[in-house]
Amino acid sequence: MDQTPRQLSTVSSISSSPLGKGGGGEGASMIDIRNVVKIFKNAAGEFTVLKGIDLSIERGQFVSIVGKSGSGKSTLLNMITGIDHPTSGQVLVNGTDIYTKMDESDRSLWRGKNLGIVFQFFQLLPMLSLLENVMLPMDYAKIDDFDERPKRAMGLLGLVGLEKQAHKLPLAVSTGQQQLAAIARALATNPPLLVADEPTGNLDTHSANAILLLFEQLVDEGKTVVMVTHDPSLTDRTDRNIIISDGDLIDEAVALALPLLKHRQMLAVTKLARRLVFDPGQLIIGREEHVDSFFMIARGAVEIILQGKKHEDISIARLGPGQYFGEVELLRGGKSIASVRAVADGGPVELLALQRDDFHNLLRESPLTEETLGQIVQRRLEENKSMDRRGGFLGRLGK
Numbered sequence: 001m002d003q004t005p006r007q008l009s010t011v012s013s014i015s016s017s018p019l020g021k022g023g024g025g026e027g028a029s030m031i032d033i034r035n036v037v038k039i040f041k042n043a044a045g046e047f048t049v050l051k052g053i054d055l056s057i058e059r060g061q062f063v064s065i066v067g068k069s070g071s072g073k074s075t076l077l078n079m080i081t082g083i084d085h086p087t088s089g090q091v092l093v094n095g096t097d098i099y100t101k102m103d104e105s106d107r108s109l110w111r112g113k114n115l116g117i118v119f120q121f122f123q124l125l126p127m128l129s130l131l132e133n134v135m136l137p138m139d140y141a142k143i144d145d146f147d148e149r150p151k152r153a154m155g156l157l158g159l160v161g162l163e164k165q166a167h168k169l170p171l172a173v174s175t176g177q178q179q180l181a182a183i184a185r186a187l188a189t190n191p192p193l194l195v196a197d198e199p200t201g202n203l204d205t206h207s208a209n210a211i212l213l214l215f216e217q218l219v220d221e222g223k224t225v226v227m228v229t230h231d232p233s234l235t236d237r238t239d240r241n242i243i244i245s246d247g248d249l250i251d252e253a254v255a256l257a258l259p260l261l262k263h264r265q266m267l268a269v270t271k272l273a274r275r276l277v278f279d280p281g282q283l284i285i286g287r288e289e290h291v292d293s294f295f296m297i298a299r300g301a302v303e304i305i306l307q308g309k310k311h312e313d314i315s316i317a318r319l320g321p322g323q324y325f326g327e328v329e330l331l332r333g334g335k336s337i338a339s340v341r342a343v344a345d346g347g348p349v350e351l352l353a354l355q356r357d358d359f360h361n362l363l364r365e366s367p368l369t370e371e372t373l374g375q376i377v378q379r380r381l382e383e384n385k386s387m388d389r390r391g392g393f394l395g396r397l398g399k
């Protein structure tokens, strides 16, 4: 293996990248939000609701967005749907720059064909049957032969399990069924992207589960689904969870590595951490080296390597996105107990490095995090000891 350490390179800005997925070049994403700022002005003055958001969402991903009430979730979704417009910055959806290259009427035509929108309060027209509600967007986007529409709408109601209710008015079915019908309507023009703002916020758990199952099925079929929710039990079921705090995005690696922090603290770590990039195979920390940071993995994978009796390398663990290293040395003092290297057979490794003082300040502010990390350090040290005794490979958990 190549042992030569190379110069560590610092990248000043890396847009939030999907964890665990490779590169994704220009135009490949379903959604690309670049430095989006949204300022609302009213009599009381100016209010910055989105403070420079960078976000890419890949095709075929199921993404949840969470955040406290008023943190900017709906405003962010409105930037994607074109319902509102950014004060500055760029939004590309399905390869189209939806603000600089389109006027309002182009945008609403584009919206009708490219995305389905689902709201918390269904917004079905009360005087129309479920079937007629589902047919409405087909008319607006001038999609499908007129005679084909009822058949197609019925097919969509079948997909969500509502054929038998097709001719009922919205108020004649349950709220869960109304939301399923609203999703069928959102799918009327077969858009590649579905955007939902708290779609289960007004539903019981059973109905909420039916909605999630439907979203999972749509994602399996290749659609991209972006869902704002305040239900933490739903975020476990999505590919990616994005946290917004006070108009800023929290780095996903920080949220995964330090889940017990408050959103405000996660955001502070996101802003304090330096971003570092290493090439495949590059040494990140040498054995016996002084460690001055807590490292969270944002992309790629690293190997933890101990030295065997004959000074051979023994790879004892492989850590990936959301996992971390350096905490043993920071909490116990002293030098590195192992070396850490970017895996040779992977892509570049992106790390977020929180400096020693910032790390200790953070633990003072979050006793829960301190306690958890303390337990992990204990476990890692015991595992390393038992490995030293056995002098051989032993699988070790990263966290």
Ligand SMILES: Nc1ncnc2c1ncn2[C@@H]1O[C@H](COP(=O)(O)OP(=O)(O)O)[C@@H](O)[C@H]1O
Pocket: 040, 041, 042, 047, 049, 067, 068, 069, 070, 071, 072, 073, 074, 075, 076
């Ligand atoms: N049209 C508007 N004019 C002025 N302020 C707004 C407007 N829309 C939203 N806001 C403010 O922006 C902040 C974020 O709102 P929103 O995106 O709806 O939050 P969330 O969906 O996370 O609850 C809130 O403080 C809200 O009052």
Ligand SMILES: [Mg+2]
Pocket: 073, 074, 075, 197
């Ligand atoms: Mg909202």
